[in-house]
Amino acid sequence: xxxxxxxxxxxxxxxxxxxxxxxxxxxxxxxxxxxxxxxxxxxxxxxxxxxxxxxxxxxxxxxxxxxxxxxxxxxxxxxxxxxxxxxxxxxxxxxxxxxxxxxxxxxxxxxxx
Amino acid sequence: xxxxxxxxxxxxxxxxxxxxxxxxxxxxxxxxxxxxxxxxxxxxxxxxxxxxxxxxxxxxxxxxxxxxxxxxxxxxxxxxxxxxxxxxxxxxxxxxxxxxxxxxxxxxxx
Numbered sequence: 001x002x003x004x005x006x007x008x009x010x011x012x013x014x015x016x017x018x019x020x021x022x023x024x025x026x027x028x029x030x031x032x033x034x035x036x037x038x039x040x041x042x043x044x045x046x047x048x049x050x051x052x053x054x055x056x057x058x059x060x061x062x063x064x065x066x067x068x069x070x071x072x073x074x075x076x077x078x079x080x081x082x083x084x085x086x087x088x089x090x091x092x093x094x095x096x097x098x099x100x101x102x103x104x105x106x107x108x109x110x111x112x113x
Numbered sequence: 114x115x116x117x118x119x120x121x122x123x124x125x126x127x128x129x130x131x132x133x134x135x136x137x138x139x140x141x142x143x144x145x146x147x148x149x150x151x152x153x154x155x156x157x158x159x160x161x162x163x164x165x166x167x168x169x170x171x172x173x174x175x176x177x178x179x180x181x182x183x184x185x186x187x188x189x190x191x192x193x194x195x196x197x198x199x200x201x202x203x204x205x206x207x208x209x210x211x212x213x214x215x216x217x218x219x220x221x222x223x
Contacts, residue, residue, distance in 0.1 A: 004155070032210055043119075043203055044214040051210065089155070091212070100146060100171065101205075101212055103155035 002027045002094050006104035013080055014112055021075040021107045023090030028068050031093040034101065035064050035075050038087045047088075048075070052095075080111045115140050119204050119215035125223050126191065126198060134189045134218045136204035143208060145187035149173060150201040150217075159202075162187055191220065198222055 003026045013019055023033070032051045036044040048057045048064040050073070056065040063076040077084060087108045091101040117138045126132045136145065144163045148156040158171030162181040176195025181187055187206075191198045199222050204215045 034212060036214075041201075041217075041219070043117075043216040044205075046211060046213060049211050091156075093210075093212075100158050100161050101156075103148075103157075105153065105155040 002030075002092060002102040004090060004092055004102050004104040006088075006090050006107050008107060009105065010108040010110075012110040012112065015080060015082060017080050017111075019077050019080055019109075021077070021088050021090075021109070023073040023075070023104055025071045025073075025092045025102075027094060028071050029095045030068060031095050033064075033066055033073050033090065033092045035062075035073075036089040036091065038089060038106070040087075044089060077109075080109075082111050082113050085109055085111050117204055117206055117213060117215035119202075119218050121218060122216070124218055124220045126220060127223060129193045131190055131192050132220065134191070134202055134204075134220070136187045136189065136215060137185055138187075138204075138206045138213075138215075139185060140206060140208065140213065141184070142206035142213075143184070144206060145181070146205040146207075146212075147171075147177075147179065147187070147189045148203045148205065150203060156203060159189065 005024045007022045034049045035047045050066040061078040066073045087106040089106045090104045120135045146161040147159040160179045162168035178190045202218045
């Protein structure tokens, strides 16, 4: 069974810092990996999707990388802002799962002014 | 606006009651999913459906039931057999490779 781990579980940084969130998965047979943002009491917002054949994706201040062979992905947030405060979830879609995502427990990020 | 609509946002259930959570999408997506989220936990898959009139159990299907009579709709029933139903429930859909989520329903047992 695919296990997804996110480190750290929580992170607090001052505004303006660049930061990295980590995601690891145990089975490299994945179809794609998706990063989500979740605000308290809300649903998930898709941030970036990396297909298994890709190495990275970028959107604005966000950059996500994928190293499928080592079972790792990172989400890089440049010049963090208080509005970035949220929980960030990593999810992988195993090749064999019928397209259902396996989620990590998330990293809770707080960016202080 | 295209998207996934979950209702209600908050739901209260008495012991022994069945309740149904609604999930509707107008994205023309084929596959739909129900996840459960507990504090400090990742999302866990309850049921999923890849086409109309077909659905599969996920990791924690006991005490839940679903139907998929229309492409746009995938309601989840939490039955009295689910002993610990208090949680945040999220519905999702996919067409090709990307998943999109609704805003969730918070279910509380009273």
